[in-house]
Amino acid sequence: MYEIAIIGAGPAGASAALFTSKAGKKTILFDHDKSITKRAWIENHYGIMEIAGPDLVETGKKQAQKFGTELVDAAVTDIERQGDTFVIRTESQSYEAQHIILATGLLTDLAEKIGLKTKPGTEPRIKTIVETDQQGKTNVDNVWAAGTVAGVSVHTIITAGDGAKVAINLLSEINGERYVDHDVLK
């Protein structure tokens, strides 16, 4: 049983996984390698002079794995609630988790299949997004959404930041107090 399952390992999902696994929560991250970020050349991400999108995505996955995130290279085909647990299905396997963060970028097919409320996107070329509150919660209990699929501005610094924000809000809810992750310079 995983505490947190994250669907999508672009900037939003991998950033969320980095925070949740670094906080000690058992985290699984699914991705089927269709990140729009892999088509980008990026010169506007604070702290990085320039980087190819594929390199940013790979580094993000490695950062999450460094803190214990388990990465599964597969499409999630369905998520079903069974009591307090979600069963996450790929073509070949199923996994159980208590909390879900959807970070599926442009893709809303899974969100629609599992009954998340959607609405028209407002950002350029984003047709449909998942409805969330300010915290990142969807209409389904314990299912959160982050990044492009949650309607934030389509820039890596913002989608990565939104993944971090949603992860911190989820961690705070699980822990029952506001969470902060600060390493101090030795």
Ligand SMILES: Cc1cc2nc3c(=O)[nH]c(=O)nc-3n(C[C@H](O)[C@H](O)[C@H](O)COP(=O)(O)OP(=O)(O)OC[C@H]3O[C@@H](n4cnc5c(N)ncnc54)[C@H](O)[C@@H]3O)c2cc1C
């Ligand atoms: C050509 C181009 C140039 C760009 N240039 C810049 C730029 O210069 N600067 C900038 O800031 N931004 C740029 N961007 C935008 C940037 O890529 C996005 O804003 C942002 O990184 C998207 O992050 P995300 O995590 O929301 O989505 P994505 O990076 O698209 O990640 C979503 C992930 O979810 C996975 N996924 C979806 N559904 C499933 C499923 N059912 N099962 C498993 N995995 C699933 C996909 O495989 C994908 O890897 C550019 C985008 C494009 C297309």
